Amino acid sequence: MKVSYTGTALLSTTPAQAALPTPIAASAARSYLSSLTVTTEHSRTGYNRDLFRHWITISGACDTRETILKRDGTGVVTNASCAATSGSWYSPYDGATRSAASDVDIDHLVPLAEAWDSGAYNWTAAEREQFANDRSRPQLLAVTDNVNQPKSDLDPGTWWPSRTAYKCTYARAWVQVKHYYGLTVDLTEKSALSSVLNGC
Template identity: 85%
Template sequence: MRKNARRSILAGFVASATAALTFLGTTPAQAALPTPVSAATARSYLASLTVATEHSRTGYSRDLFPHWITISGACNTRETVLKRDGSGVVTDSSCAATSGSWYSPYDGATWSAASDVDIDHLIPLAEAWDSGAWNWTTSKRQALANDLTRPQLLAVTDNVNQSKGDQDPGTWWPSRTAYKCTYARAWVQVKHYYGLSVDSAEKNSLSSVLNGC
């Protein structure tokens, strides 16, 4: 068989495989999780954040932070993060994940069912409210709640996300010690980008971790 013919057959096979993967809802190269800023940059950002007592929770509702919004086609933000953070993720025609695996960096667990995974808002929506979002427009709240550009959304073990709730680093850290530096860098980056404040206990805890990164 001539080289050109072999190349043509191989190209056809690759094209067919790529098309099949796309049809099944997975792609050869999925979007990467945003990498947080460096520890040095995070320390600089933290020093610039306003330190303030948290605002009253009165008037807060998750509905004031519209999510999950449509990102592409039938896929909303949750489904987009599941595909981004998972391995071998296959989706159906409605973009729901039907198979795949997800590694949770908070606790080191791996899951094979999307129902065992939550999409964590790194800066919880209630925490954002307390830190300045109470005074935002709805469009800015929506941007935070669906931010795929900064490290604000992450697929993690569902009950770990639920135990975190609306806590900040003054009272909650991932149990996996190796991830604490990454978590602190991401937390400060998102707060800095959105101009959110920190309280004293939160800042002290973040400083302690970042100084050891």
């Protein structure tokens, strides 16, 4: 697994995004994309979501999901179990703001199954756990649940956020995560990413 990323910054675009790790610049993303190995995806045989232990305990009673809900939300109030009881969440994928945590998913920007197909089938359990709970890169973010569900395990060769203004950010984040973890891309995925990044 590749771990060459050197740092993150903070977004300051909207209150709900204030603590999100900023994706790399478009120029860096184009450079990183050109260095990624292009190959057909590995067989999904053997994949199981449980192989990527996720929503681990971060602090006290708070797991990864609850931590990201607090990070990405505005005015979030939690109970003794760390569950969000109120707040609002801006979803960058569709531009909607939700006021119930139950309407929000924590998306793995590069889906777990996609990571498996792109090289994670060969990782250790600890490496998969790190990937599934990575709060340092733009890999986890709170989004509208019924927008995230159709995305499922699709890559940019098939799926993009409906909000056009976010596509460049999404492409930069996708390439950053794949580069950091040494994951591969397929030809259709790379072409779609290149098309968006060239317009950033």
